Amino acid sequence: MRDKNLVLFVALVSVLLGPSTLIAQNGSAGAPPAKPYTTPKTPWGEPDLQGTFSNRTITPFERPANVNGREFFTPEEVAAMEKAAASRNGDEGRNKGTRGDVERAYNDFWWDRGTKVTTLRTSMVVDPPDGKVPPLTEEARKRQADEAKRPAFRGAGANGRGTDSWLDRSTFERCITRGLPSAMSPTAYNNNYRITQSPGFVAIQIEMLGGTRVIPTDGRQHVNSSIRQWMGNSTGRWEGDTLVVETTNFTDKILYRGAAENLQLVERIKRVGPDEIEYRVTITDPTTFTRPWTLVIPYVNTGEDMFEYACHEGNYGMEGILSGAREEERKAAEAKKGSPQ
Amino acid sequence: MGIKRYGVLLGALLLASGAALGAHHSFAAEFDANQPIQLRGTIAKVEWINPHTWIHLDVKKPDGSTERWMIEGGTPNTLLRRGLTKASLPEGTEILVDGYKAKNGTNRANGRDLTLTDGRKLFMGSSGTGAPRDGKDASEK
Numbered sequence: 001m002r003d004k005n006l007v008l009f010v011a012l013v014s015v016l017l018g019p020s021t022l023i024a025q026n027g028s029a030g031a032p033p034a035k036p037y038t039t040p041k042t043p044w045g046e047p048d049l050q051g052t053f054s055n056r057t058i059t060p061f062e063r064p065a066n067v068n069g070r071e072f073f074t075p076e077e078v079a080a081m082e083k084a085a086a087s088r089n090g091d092e093g094r095n096k097g098t099r100g101d102v103e104r105a106y107n108d109f110w111w112d113r114g115t116k117v118t119t120l121r122t123s124m125v126v127d128p129p130d131g132k133v134p135p136l137t138e139e140a141r142k143r144q145a146d147e148a149k150r151p152a153f154r155g156a157g158a159n160g161r162g163t164d165s166w167l168d169r170s171t172f173e174r175c176i177t178r179g180l181p182s183a184m185s186p187t188a189y190n191n192n193y194r195i196t197q198s199p200g201f202v203a204i205q206i207e208m209l210g211g212t213r214v215i216p217t218d219g220r221q222h223v224n225s226s227i228r229q230w231m232g233n234s235t236g237r238w239e240g241d242t243l244v245v246e247t248t249n250f251t252d253k254i255l256y257r258g259a260a261e262n263l264q265l266v267e268r269i270k271r272v273g274p275d276e277i278e279y280r281v282t283i284t285d286p287t288t289f290t291r292p293w294t295l296v297i298p299y300v301n302t303g304e305d306m307f308e309y310a311c312h313e314g315n316y317g318m319e320g321i322l323s324g325a326r327e328e329e330r331k332a333a334e335a336k337k338g339s340p341q
Numbered sequence: 342m343g344i345k346r347y348g349v350l351l352g353a354l355l356l357a358s359g360a361a362l363g364a365h366h367s368f369a370a371e372f373d374a375n376q377p378i379q380l381r382g383t384i385a386k387v388e389w390i391n392p393h394t395w396i397h398l399d400v401k402k403p404d405g406s407t408e409r410w411m412i413e414g415g416t417p418n419t420l421l422r423r424g425l426t427k428a429s430l431p432e433g434t435e436i437l438v439d440g441y442k443a444k445n446g447t448n449r450a451n452g453r454d455l456t457l458t459d460g461r462k463l464f465m466g467s468s469g470t471g472a473p474r475d476g477k478d479a480s481e482k
C-alpha cells in the first residue's frame with residue numbers, strides 16, 4: 001500500500017512541478033545558507049538538546065527519479081509540495097470496496113504525516129550521494145528467501161507475513177518496537193519525541209509504541225556482546241555540540257531492511273537552530289548492505305506534551321486480524337463441505 | 342505461496358524503513374474490503390486508547406431493538422493534538438458510519454467516513470479542527 005502511495009506521491013510531485021522545472025535545475029542550487037548558531041548549554045555545561053520534537057516530514061525517504069539527482073528542492077518546488085500536502089484530505093483517489101481503500105482506513109484528520117519538508121533535501125538518504133539505499137549483499141538476499149521458515153516474523157512494518165499466529169505479525173503490530181533506526185524515523189502519526197538530560201545521560205522518549213532510550217555519555221563501554229536487545233545497546237559521547245551515539249548488540253529477532261544482529265548505528269544529533277535538531281544516522285552492516293549509508297532527518301521543536309501509548313491494552317487490531325482469519329477459514333471449510341463433488 | 346510470502350516480506354522490509362506513511366497495523370487484514378457497511382447510530386462511549394480509538398455505537402435495527410457496534414478510529418494522540426477531547430464526541434451524538442466490516446464477523450467496523458446527521462463529515466476539518474462544533478474553534482465564529 002505504501003509503495004503505491006509513494007508512486008502516487010512521486011507522480012503528484014512530477015505533475016505539480018512539471019518536467020521543465022526539474023530539468024532546468026542542477027547541482028545544489030537552492031541549498032540553504034549556513035546559519036551561525038550557538039547551542040545553549042545545560043547548567044552543568046553540556047550542550048542542551050532538551051525539548052519535545054516531531055520528525056514528521058514530507059521529504060521522500062529516497063531521492064525521487066524526477067529531480068535528476070539534485071540534492072535540494074528549489075523553494076518553488078517545496079512550496080508546491082507543501083501546498084499539495086496541506087490541501088490533501090486523504091480521500092483522493094480512493095475506490096470503495098478495494099483492499100487499498102480499507103488499508104488507507106480513514107481521512108487525513110486521523111493521520112499526522114506532516115505537510116512540511118523542513119529542509120530542502122530531496123531525500124532523507126544523503127549518502128550514498130545518489131540518495132538511494134545501497135543494494136543488499138548476496139548473503140542478505142539469500143537470507144530473505146529463508147525468512148518465511150523462521151518461527152517468528154522479523155519485519156517491523158505495519159504488515160505481517162500471514163495470520164496463523166501473532167508470531168506471523170510484525171513487531172509493530174505486536175506492540176514490541178519498530179526497532180532502530182525505524183523508531184527514530186517518521187511514520188504516519190505519533191512522530192513525537194522528548195529529549196531530557198542529566199549529567200552523563202541523555203534520554204529520548206519515543207511516543208509511537210512508547211519507550212525511552214537512556215543513553216549514557218559517561219564514557220562507559222558497550223555491554224558484553226552476548227547481551228542482545230531489541231533496541232541494541234547505546235553509548236554516547238559529546239563531540240563539540242553534537243551528541244554521538246553508537247549502537248550495537250542488536251537482537252536477531254527484528255529486521256531493519258534485512259539487517260538484524262550485525263547492525264551498527266552511529267547517530268549524530270545536534271541543534272541547528274533554536275527550534276530544530278538535525279538527526280543523522282549512519283547504518284552499517286557488511287553482512288546486509290554493500291556499503292554504509294546515512295539518513296538525515298530534521299526534528300522540529302513542538303513545545304507540545306507527550307502522551308503515553310500503552311499499546312497492548314488497546315491492541316484490538318491483533319485479535320481482529322487473527323480471529324478474522326479463523327472466521328474466513330471456517331467459512332471456506334463450510335463452503336467446501338457444502339459444495340457438490 | 343512462497344512467492345507471495347516473499348513479496349509480503351520484501352514489502353515489509355521496505356516499509357520498515359521510515360517511509361512516512363505507515364499505520365500501526367494492517368487494516369486490510371482486520372477488515373473486509375468485500376463487506377462495506379453503513380451504520381447509523383448514537384455514540385454510547387468512546388474508548389480513548391492507543392494504538393487506536395474505538396467509538397461504540399448503538400445502532401437501531403428495523404425491529405426496534407438496538408445493536409452495539411465498535412468503530413475503529415485513529416490514534417487518540419493525534420486527535421488530542423488536533424484539539425479533540427472526550428467532550429468533543431458526547432454520548433448520544435448521532436453519526437453515520439461508512440466503513441468496512443471486521444473479518445471476524447463481530448459487530449466491528451472501521452470508520453472510513455464518519456458523518457454527522459446534518460451532513461458534515463466528522464474530522465474532515467480542512468479548516469479548524471473539523472471536530473463537532475462546540476463554539477471553541479475560530480472557524481465557527
